[in-house]
Amino acid sequence: MNRSEFLKHSLTMGLGLPFLSSLLSACNDQSLFGTDFQPSFKGKVLIIGAGAAGITAGYILQKHNVDFQILEANTDFGGRVKRLDGFADFPIDLGGEWIHTDPAILSDLIADPSVQANVDIINYRPKTISIWRNNKLRRMNFASHFYREYKFKRSTWYGFFEQFMVPSIADKMEFEKVVTDIDYRGEQVRVTTEAGETYLADSVLVTVPIKMLQNEMINFEPAWPQEKRDALNTIDMPAGLKVFLSFSERFYPDILMESLTSGTEKTFYDAAFGKDTNDAVLGLFTVGEPAKRYTDLGSDELIIAAVLRELDTIFDGKASRFLQEAVVQNWSAEPYIQGSYSHYGSNFNSTMQILLEPLGNKVYFAGEALNEGGDTSTVHGAAESAYRVLEKMLAG
Amino acid sequence: MQRKRIIFSLILSLAVLPLMAQSSSPGKHLEVAYFGQFLVQPGLSISSSIDIQSWAITGGIAKRSLFVRPQFGYYFQANSHQSYLAKLAFGYAVQKRKRRGWAHQSLSLGIGYQLSAIQEGFSVSLADGSRSARNRVYTSGWMPSISYSQGVPIQPQLSGYYRLLIGQLFENTERTSATLFAEMGLRFYFK
Known part of the structure; x- marks a missing residue:
């Protein structure tokens, strides 16, 4: 379940799902896969x-x-883990970005007690959350209580593997x-x-x-x-796209959602949240139909222009006024990826x-x-x- | 270990307090309750109510009152935050004598001040997955609220109750958020 689906269900089903989600999250705190098997395979x-x-x-x-x-x-x-350096004073995840479980999973994956290293983690709990609906920007900060995700503070998923x-x-x-x-x-x-x-x-x-x-x-x-x-x-592995825009001034909430349709996601988010930086970098993460509307435009320039138009509508022209730089990661256009991620x-x-x-x-x-x-x-x-x-x- | 000790002491006090109470009429009381934000962030609340004005009606089988209720609450989310809420509420209550004791309903408006210690980040060890260098920040804000509670008698000096509290937390001009607390606990009447 992605964030949009989670929030949608939370909103429509009241308090039950957050409770269930919390339980599931607790279950995830335990590593469930074997890391100490002894192979008999020769070849x-x-x-x-x-x-x-x-x-x-x-x-x-x-x-x-x-x-x-x-x-x-x-x-x-x-693959779909990719890093962008030099865009801001912190590395940017162009692909997979969040750690959707207990970060102890990083230790489980390394499975080597001799690795004496620590990884700094952001307890990702956005404080200001808004939704753009019916041409109005509405606050829904209460949703922050239901977030339970993590991000790398100084590194990225790519950096972890690297x-x-x-x-x-x-x-x-x-x-x-x-x-x-x-x-x-x-x-x-x-x-x-x-x-x-x-x-x-x-x-x-x-x-x-x-x-x-x-x-x-x-x-x-x-x-x-x-x-x-x-x-x-x-x-289903629908279209997927990420866009990052750097601004001279911050004018947006930690999270700005638009689509809450099942199987799709369109979220603007403060990519600098929790990082040691003063850079203002806004990310757009979109999957499914909303992503396809962008990827069908055909070029990065047209995608950026479309994103700016939307942001200008929401924030009274501030996006164009404060824009410094923008970059598009069109996962649908990657010849050996061709989309976002699986939906069962x-x-x-x-x-x-x-x-x-x-x-x-x-x-x-x-x-x-x-x-x-x-x-x-x-x-x-x-x-x-x-x-x-x-x-x-x-x-x- | 410290937390277990506190929980054990509270359970013990829950058992002892009804024995100490002697009065069969509604009077001063103490409430001890589970206090959960959105149900999933558990905590504990201690509160009491003091009548400012009260009226006995229909031959002493019911009482209406205006009251002030001081309340102290604590709740947390593991590896995320710990929050303390001090609140003062003003409200209207109706208490009715039942066969086993006193039932009550009340509606109140309150103002609280919440202090939170938020864990913004930490380091995870790749050797064993343990956490260290937890980075905490402190936030605080005012929280006006409205609450409704209802209680049913269990014994003459003891009733069970629930309370729903809806509030709006103002941490700063940008950060305001609606919140919901559910409280379920026991009310102990004193003589």
């Missing part, structure tokens, strides 16, 4: 994709001395390797890239965004069973089980959409999925 693993799941998978395999290699289509690791996982696996990552074919008919899996390079492995872990699989950007041989294909197509239909458990079933006991799947622990659509959920899948894969 080579090929990881497709160097996003949160792929990096974590490599990190785990490295710790267990399992031979592996990571193929990433892009020029950098991270600092604590990537160094141990950097030499195993190959970039600009666009995988087009996975053939698992033989004893070994044969993986072919767009450039015609071939890789052989005993097991393959596919961590690419679900949209890449839905659009059949990778050809599987034999083809996916129809049941698996049908299950895959029940998951009604059959979460059965769909998940079908999708997690390995192909020929050799091709496995992980990623933000494929965490059977339940925390889908999150960065930590993607990383957690690597633990869950590898535990099965390495058990043989």
Whole structure:
């Protein structure tokens, strides 16, 4: 459930859901995935994709001395975790930004008591919340009581992986390797890239965004069973976009919401909230139909102009008056991402089980959409999925 | 450990106070209650009411009164905040004698002052997930409120009650927020 959905349900259902949410949040405080399994697997693993799941998978395999290699289509690791430096005096998360669970998850993911490092965390509880509805800006600060999320204070999700996982696996990552074919008919899996390079492995872990699989950007041989294909197509991965605007003066609340429609999100937020900065940076995070309206405009310049028009309407022209710089991260336009994150239909458990079933006991799947622990659509959920899948894969 | 001790002492006092009370007529009383903001942020409240003016009606089986109610409340959200609320309310109450004791209803307007210690951030250890360097800030603000309460007798000197309080917290000109407290507890009458 995203923030908008949570708030919408809170508003429509009264106090019950916040109470339920609080309980669920408390349940999340415990790590539910194994991090200390002993692999019996002997062989080579090929990881497709160097996003949160792929990096974590490599990190785990490295710790267990399992031979592996990571193929990433892009020029950098991270996937939907991406950092922007130099825009403000703090690093900006262009992709996954919030920590949607107890930050102790960071320790669980590292799973190494010898790592003597601390990460500074913002207790993310916005104080001023408004909603733009029927051409009126309405305060709803009471909603701040129901927020329970966290953010990195000085770092980012990208920085976390860069600092604590990537160094141990950097030499195993190959970039600009666009995988087009996975053939698992033989004893070994044969993986072919767009450039015609071939890789052989005993097991393959596919961590690419679900949209890449839905659009059949990778050809599987034999083809996916129809049941698996049908299950895959029940998951929605709608358009996604983030825009950051820096201003010479702050004129906006901590949170400004517009859309409260299920499956969509459009939230302006103070990107500098809780950071050690005086910079005024406003972020726009939008998913689904509202995001598509922007991405359909076709260029970053037109998107920024549209965002400014909206903000000027809400804040009496202050956006254009105080604007210094703007940047767009159009996730729908990223060729190896093509959207935001997964939204499940009604059959979460059965769909998940079908999708997690390995192909020929050799091709496995992980990623933000494929965490059977339940925390889908999150960065930590993607990383957690690597633990869950590898535990099965390495058990043989 | 300290918190457990406090909770144990309160439970003990709840058991002892009814034994100490002797009067069968409504008089001075003490209220001890669960005090939760939006139900999910738990806390504790202690309050009492002092009649400014009262009228006995229908042969002493009911009493109307104007009262002033001082109240002190504490509530928290783990790893988020701890808040203290001191409040003074003025209201109108009706108390009726029932077979087992006194039932009551009241409506009041109040003004409170809330002090909060908010945990804005912390460091998490990657070695074991523990938290340290908790960064706390303190905020305060006035909170006008309206509340309604209703109580039913349990024993002659003891009644159970609930109270709903809706308030608006003014921390500064930018930061005002509506809030709702639910209070459920016991009222102990003294002689």
